[in-house]
Amino acid sequence: MFDDSWLEDQRALRDADAGLRRLAEAGxxxxxxxxxxxxxxxxxxxxxxxxxxxxxxxxxxxxxxxxxxxxxxxxxxxxxxxxxxxxxxxxxxxxxxxxxxxxxxxxxxxxxxxxxxxxxxxxxxxxxxxxxxxxxxxxxxxxxxxxxxxxxxxxxxxxxxxxxxxxxxPWQVADAMDQVATDCSPYVNVAENPAKDLAMGLAEAHPLVWGGSVLAARASRRVAEALRAASGRAALAADADELITVLESAAPRDPFADPFEDAVSADRRPVLLILDDGNPEPPIRHAHARLRTAAERNDIRVCVVQHASGSDVERYATVLQTGMYAAVYLAVGLGRYLQS
The missing domain is CATH 3.40.50.10490 (Glucose-6-phosphate isomerase like protein; domain 1)
Known part of the structure; x- marks a missing residue:
């Protein structure tokens, strides 16, 4: 089970120091x-x-x-x-x-x-x-x-x-990476930290990761790999049509389910994670809207990592690094660093 208190626990975060430091030093x-x-x-x-x-x-x-x-x-x-x-x-x-x-x-x-x-x-x-x-x-x-x-x-x-x-x-890309490191620092609390907030959104779920542009799609695959490694659970990065099929086939949410007694891996619901790099092309915005509509229709949580300013590489680095930080915090909340 995911324990969000570990996201503010100095011992738990200290155990994850190597991964967090590697991300912080990217710039x-x-x-x-x-x-x-x-x-x-x-x-x-x-x-x-x-x-x-x-x-x-x-x-x-x-x-x-x-x-x-x-x-x-x-x-x-x-x-x-x-x-x-x-x-x-x-x-x-x-x-x-x-x-x-x-x-x-x-x-x-x-x-x-x-x-x-x-x-x-x-x-x-x-x-x-x-x-x-x-x-x-x-x-x-x-x-x-x-x-x-x-x-x-x-x-x-x-x-x-x-x-x-x-x-x-590269100097501007490095500055963008530094900004992510500041925003997602382990010293920033859950209420203000986008990566910790995202980790909580993915805590007991099977992530479905989508990025509409070519670069965001590449970031989605990298983030999905990191989420699988962090949680030991399935995480899928795919095109919009493939993800909509999964969203439409999700079982209805049970309003009476006990998150502690019924947290069985097979029963975890999907969460849609959208990596939005601000690409304005109409086909991408249309796919974005279709995914959101399918998720809302099936009562599935939607989490968004968004960055729309700067060059293509700056936006790619920002959404990618934020997702990678979230993967580390997901592992922290699941106690996987404490177990190792």
């Missing part, structure tokens, strides 16, 4: 990575525009979500071992390897170098993958924090220098 990690990449970023403006861009590694799909609407050349987020057969010296291979290096990723880097492709790689400078990436066509963005999102944002700034994607200001 500082981004500033560190961006500051360390100052020299290689200057090299980007002298490169010629590639024929195509291929992104691999962690956060490659985030890079795709940012570049696809604006990239003037074909873009591929490549999930498989190696590279497409057509990749050659006219193409740019973007490798995200700031945190996890697999044999498949090493093989992909080796293949890019062998074919003479331009290579933009974000990784620690003293690492085996950096050794494999050495060539006259390689630009290395040095990383030191093992934070894939920070490395991806710096990579987006580099790709903007090549006129391949939108402008990204």
């Amino acid at each position: 500082a990690r981004l500033r560190r990575e961006f500051g360390g990449a100052e020299e290689p970023l200057l090299q980007m403006s002298v490169l010629e525009r590639p024929r195509a861009v291929i992104a691999v590694g962690s956060e490659a799909r985030f890079i795709r979500a940012m570049l696809e609407p604006a990239c003037p050349v074909p873009f591929v987020a490549w999930p498989a071992h190696g590279l497409p057969g057509w990749v050659g010296a006219l193409d740019l291979v973007v490798v995200m390897a700031s945190d996890l290096v697999t044999p498949a990723l090493l093989a992909t880097v080796h293949e890019a170098v062998r074919r003479g492709a331009q290579l933009l790689i974000a990784c620690p400078p003293a690492s085996i993958i950096a050794d494999h990436a050495v060539s006259s066509s390689t630009i290395l963005l040095p990383t030191s924090t093992a934070d894939p999102l920070a490395a991806a944002i710096v990579t987006l700034a580099a790709l903007h220098r090549l006129q391949l994607g939108p402008e990204v200001d």
Whole structure:
């Protein structure tokens, strides 16, 4: 059972310090990575525009979500071992390897170098993958924090220098992350803390997480993963039509149910969690309204994480970080840190 008093309990919060501290330092990690990449970023403006861009590694799909609407050349987020057969010296291979290096990723880097492709790689400078990436066509963005999102944002700034994607200001994104850390701090009480309030809304439920835009949808999948890990329960991130099917099939609420005696996992009702990054496109607003209507019709709680100001990346980082804080507080309220 969820105990909301633990959200203000110093011992319980102290046990969750590692997770909370990691979230709180997100802005500082981004500033560190961006500051360390100052020299290689200057090299980007002298490169010629590639024929195509291929992104691999962690956060490659985030890079795709940012570049696809604006990239003037074909873009591929490549999930498989190696590279497409057509990749050659006219193409740019973007490798995200700031945190996890697999044999498949090493093989992909080796293949890019062998074919003479331009290579933009974000990784620690003293690492085996950096050794494999050495060539006259390689630009290395040095990383030191093992934070894939920070490395991806710096990579987006580099790709903007090549006129391949939108402008990204890592300093402003870091400030947005700092604001989330302030708002969701463990020292802010439940009444004023959006992440603690969200954790209480998800306390005894199966979360259904929706984000309408491409970036919000990616954030919804990340938040759902964190909620599953925090609670050991099902948490589903899906498109609006799929979630509406689940909402419409939910069993009616029992007004006489005792939350202490009847808290059986199979009987938990869903809660709809909407990550709203303020995207104004009519199809997204229409889907938003349909989900709310379906939830209200079936007496299902709706929780909203909303941020509508700033750049696309600032809004993405804000809704994502708020959801991740809520996952930590959900684990705190369930006593999962006390049990470990």
